[in-house]
Amino acid sequence: ADTTLRISLQLPLTSHLGQNLLLFKEEVEKNSNGDIAVEIYDSAQLYKDKEVPAAVGSGAIEMGVASLTRYVGDVPAVDIFYQPFLFDTEEKVRAAVAPGSAVRGPLDEAIQDTGSTVLWWQAYGGAIMLSKEAPIKTPEDMKGKKVRVFGKTLGDFVKAAGGAPTLISGSEQYLAYQRGTVDIGMTGVSGVKSRKLWDVMDTITVTNNADIEFIVVVNTDFWNGLSEEHKAIVQAAALTAENDVRDRMSQIEADAYKAAEENGMTVYRPTAEEITAWKTVSEPVYEAYIEKTGDLGQKIMDAAKKL
Amino acid sequence: MTTVLILAALFSLLLIRVPVAFALGGLGLALLLFGGFSPLMAPQAILSTLDGFILLAVPLFLLMSNILLKGGVGKDLFAAVHAWVGHWPGGLAVATIISCGIFAAISGSSVATAATIGTVAIPEMIERGYQKRFVYGLLAAGGTLGILIPPSIPMIVYGFVTEQSVIALFLAGIGPGLLLLTLFIIFSMIYARWFGGFEAVPAADWETRFWASLRALPSVLLAVYVIRVIYIGAATPTEAAAIGLAGALVITLAMRRLTWLSFRQAIFDSMVTTVAILMIVAGAKVFGKAITLYRIPQDISMFISQNFDTPLTFILVVSVVLLIMGLVFEALSMVLIMTPVLLPAALILGFDPIWFGVYMVVMVECALITPPVGLNLYVIQSVAKSKLSEVARGVLPFLGLMLFSVAVLYFWPALALYIPFNF
């Protein structure tokens, strides 16, 4: 092959993001008649998730997958997807992440400034809460409790709701729940299945308080150096991969909820009033977001609220 | 072929005495440049290593044990254990091993454990007529408990490179650690029966026992407390280490054992060891990225899983390879180089990643006591001012016991996995 695309991925190849990359690889290699080779470096062999923006942006590697929130240092506005309960239905998520939408478009453009070009978005599902014995129906249930979070904005939300945010990595989650390091868990529901968290927590509250997105980026200089023909092949494969994972996501989540119930977990869906209570305490988080992100954030927030 | 060339280059660099950290990092960088990959990966890899929260536990555990050490804890421990079991058959040997086990719960390093207990136990045992060879072997091997019983620096590093839970690894080390401790004690008592000829120690009176225990008690309680904090999940290993450090300061200050001078020495020594260790981890990370881009781990992993397709043959082959590597490789770099190569194949064959970590640590323990390159041998040699060959010969029976415990671990994985996941 004349051109090699190396892609760094934090998760194992067996994860749905890994499978999605395999689909991309097949498409690209088939349609380019082997002119373009795709090599996937899964399980953080080369880079951890948080190193991907710098690695791809600097051209140390051609492509990488990072959770969207990893760009918050460069583009604070990306945390629109972590704004509590802003995208709490699948319809809203789909509208927001559509290529070129008023929410996603400006973000893709801003990320361009970091030296990376966004090829496609990978759906990961909504954030849910885990607890023992009783669901977390309202902010009242979070008061004074230690809550696992995985980012600053989620931490701000927990604080606004009266809890104590604690950063715990994915790999320490299981033991942190088992041993009560934190009282309340927060994760994507597919994580419940892959890490068998039902051994240690017994209740899921389907809050969808945040929407977890991953993005696949390519180094911009490298991208500009490709022939138009190759660009078209890669873009087409990216679009196929994006649609495939988005369509699969609801099935993946449904399977995960089913597996959780089969393993003895109770799944609780908050009522409309309970969601309103959450949204009320989240007001300061929205305000902090606007303050931090300025005009861009305001524009995106307005667009998001219209969905 | 590439693999052989890379290994030859690495050996040449190590043999002309390029520090391990820079031999790994430099070769990795050269491979990146030579293969047309971005050299930016080298500084990125070094920074990302030092940016790992879990590795902060390394200086903190070192500070905790160094401060206790300067406060004379090694001596206190040995005296206390000695007062209780010294009069048993082979009592002094048993006391030595138990002291190693307890100190292992304070220290994350084998070298520190061997050196600390060795300094007090070796002269005493030789004076009582124990054979030198046995004494040296006992201490070199007993010291290795330091990395199996938590805390453990190699386990922190394994958890860091594989993104596995360090808490689970720590807890998984307890079972095998106690097994090894028991095997060493039984061996010492049998040895004492058959090859006696040394002076028996009279039983200590109750007053001696009381005072000796009282002096050792605070540090034992601190070790138990730190393990408990980790066990109940009240804090991450890094935070637990910070608590341990604070506890060590309180104990040594309250007992008026810590002078300004010894405090300064303790923090400086900890810093030196930390930097030496972390730079090796960083260098290995650069090297690891380079060989990953050359697809060497992937190919070896594939080769192993295709040719040794049952768990038993896999573990036998890997153990032989690690034993041979362990002759000449420094222990930490062995974990760093081999884990990314072996773990994927091990996972395919159905091994638990935590179990595999404990297994790697036991194999590293073997590497620490096999000549010509074995840090524990060097430590005992310099503490006892004896010949390397004498220490090396004394170690043989203990090496046998360690390999036996690997077999037990293989056929009964619950020995490691029961405590973290069911207890």
Add this chain to the structure above:
Amino acid sequence: MTAFSSFLRALAWIAALLFFCAGGMLTYEVAARYLFIAPTIWAAELSQLCLIWGTMLAMPWLLQSGRHIAVDAITERLGPLGKRLCYGLSMSAVGLFSLIVTWFGGDIFWDSFERGRTTGSMLDLPTWVAELAIPIGFALLFAQALIEVLKAMRGTMLEAGERS
């Protein structure tokens, strides 16, 4: 040269203090979390900076005093000339490595500095605060490696017994 070596020793002491302070901050963090249920937002990140800067600042001193872990098996058996040759070669290798790392590490720092990139974590510090440690540490290491090469040429390097 003596001024430089005292400077490196001072940096090594700063590193020792930084590691000790990291311990203090994390102890405070645990206390804050358990006694007041109010985890700090700074302890984890600042202690991490202590580790990064401490390691980079002390690394050149470790080279100067022969405290980096190395394999003695062969060099110990060589005569004085062989030892000098090996030492000169090995320190040249270290020098070359540190020069390249300084260069590219500087690139990474400069890029983040210009872009005003931040970590996006709880404290949201600029990323260059950590990244700057790499070119500084390795530039000092490069200088020390050159000095060691000179020592090898003059035959005035440390003997095994003088290390540590």
